[in-house]
Amino acid sequence: xxxxxxILVQPIFNLLLxxxxxxxxxxxxxxxxxxxxxxxxxxxxxVRRQLHQTRKMQSLQGEIQKIKQRTKxxxxxxxxxxxxxxxxxGVNPFGSIGLLLLQLPVFISLYAxxxxxxxxxxxxxxxxxxxxxxxLPYIKDIIAHPSDFNSVLFxxxxxxxxxxxxxxxxxxxxxxxxxxxxxxxxxxxxxxPKVKEGRRLRDVLKEQxxxxxxDQSEVSALMSNxxxxxxxxxxxxxxxxxxxxxxxxxxxxxxxxxxxxxxxxRDDSEEMIHLRSKKGxxxxxxxxxxxxxEEPQPTAKAKKGKKR
Numbered sequence: 421x422x423x424x425x426x427i428l429v430q431p432i433f434n435l436l437l438x439x440x441x442x443x444x445x446x447x448x449x450x451x452x453x454x455x456x457x458x459x460x461x462x463x464x465x466x467v468r469r470q471l472h473q474t475r476k477m478q479s480l481q482g483e484i485q486k487i488k489q490r491t492k493x494x495x496x497x498x499x500x501x502x503x504x505x506x507x508x509x510g511v512n513p514f515g516s517i518g519l520l521l522l523q524l525p526v527f528i529s530l531y532a533x534x535x536x537x538x539x540x541x542x543x544x545x546x547x548x549x550x551x552x553x554x555x556l557p558y559i560k561d562i563i564a565h566p567s568d569f570n571s572v573l574f575x576x577x578x579x580x581x582x583x584x585x586x587x588x589x590x591x592x593x594x595x596x597x598x599x600x601x602x603x604x605x606x607x608x609x610x611x612x613p614k615v616k617e618g619r620r621l622r623d624v625l626k627e628q629x630x631x632x633x634x635d636q637s638e639v640s641a642l643m644s645n646x647x648x649x650x651x652x653x654x655x656x657x658x659x660x661x662x663x664x665x666x667x668x669x670x671x672x673x674x675x676x677x678x679x680x681x682x683x684x685x686r687d688d689s690e691e692m693i694h695l696r697s698k699k700g701x702x703x704x705x706x707x708x709x710x711x712x713x714e715e716p717q718p719t720a721k722a723k724k725g726k727k728r
Contacts (some may be wrong), residue, residue: 421547428529429536433548436533441556448537449573452665456672459526464680466522471684474611476511527669534665538571538580571665579664596667597659603674605652610681612648 421430435458440451460467483505491498506512536544545554545563553559562569571580576592583594659667 424529425532425548428525429532430548430550432526432529433533433536434550434553437537437545437549437559438553438556440537441553441559446558446570447573448569448571448665449577449579449668452579452668453672456669457676460673460676460680463522467677467680468684471611471681473512475685476509480505480509480511523673527666530669531666534579534663538569538663538665573664573668577664577668579668581664582662583660583667585661590664593664593667594660596664596671597656600659600667600671600674601652601656603671603678604655605648607674607677607681608648608651610678610685 432455436451436455439454440446440448443450443454484502487498487501487505491501536548545559549559554563572578577596578590578592581587581590581593583590583597655670659670662670
C-alpha cells in the first residue's frame with residue numbers, strides 16, 4: 421500500500437464501508453449519497469468562503485474597469501493597483517483554487533475506492549479495512565459471502581455498470597449522467613455575472629480586434645456564460661463512461677452545491693439589502709445634521725422685534 425492509499429484511499433474506503441455497514445438495508449448507493457453529504461458538510465466553511473470571494477470579485481468589476489482605464493495599458497501599474505484594491509476589500513483572487521485542489525484528490529481516491537469495493541470485496545476489505553470496520557456484523561457477512569454485496573441503488577440502478585460499456589447501453593446510468601450535467605449547469609448558472617442583453621462574445625471580440633475599447637468585465641462575463649454550457653457537456657460526456665457509483669457522486673455533489681450556494685447567495689443578498697438600508701439611513705441623518713448647521717440664525721433686530 422503506497423502513501424496515497426494510506427492518506428486518502430484507505431480513510432475514504434473505511435468511511436464509505438462503515439456507512440454501508442450500519443445503514444438499514446445496506447444500500448451502497450445510499451451509503452455513497454450519505455458519504456457525499458458528509459464530505460460537502462466538512463468542506464462547508466471553505467465552500468462558504470469561496471462563494472463570498474466570488475461575489476466580492478463580481479461586485480468589484482466596476483472598480484477594476486476604472487483601474488484599466490486609468491492605467492491605459494500599463495500592465496505593471498494595473499497589477500499593482502488591482503492587488504491594492506483586492507487587499508483593501510479583503511478579496512483573494514485565487515480563493516476558489518483551494519476548493520478545487522481539495523475536491524480533485526477526493527474524486528480520484530473515490531474512483532479507486534469504488535473499484536476496490538465493487539470488485540473482489542473479501543480480498544480488498546481484508547487489505548484496506550480498519551479493524552473496527554472489519555468487525556461490523558454486516559461487513560463480516562460480506563467478507564464471508566461476497567455475492568451478498570448490494571450495489572443496486574434502491575433496487576433499481578446497478579452502480580457497477582456504465583451507460584456505455586461491454587454489456588451495451590444501460591439506461592439508468594445514462595439518466596443519472598443527464599441529471600448530473602443538468603445540476604452542474606444549474607450550479608454554474610447561480611454564480612454567473614450579469615451581461616448586457618443582445619451582446620455576443622464574438623461581436624465583443626471583433627470590436628476588441630478592430631482596436632475599439634471594450635469593457636473587459638463584459639468579456640469575462642460572456643466567457644463565463646460560454647463555460648457554463650461547456651462544463652455540463654464535459655460532465656455528461658465523461659459520466660457516460662464512468663461507473664454508476666461515480667456518476668451518482670457527481671450528481672449528489674452538484675445537488676448539494678446548488679443548495680449550499682442558494683443559502684450563501686440568499687444570505688449575501690439580505691446582507692447587501694441591510695447594508696444599503698443602513699447607508700441610506702446614515703445619508704438621511706447626515707443630510708438632517710447638515711440642514712440644521714446651515715439653517716440661518718435670527719439677527720439681533722429680529723430678536724427685538726419678537727420681544728415687542
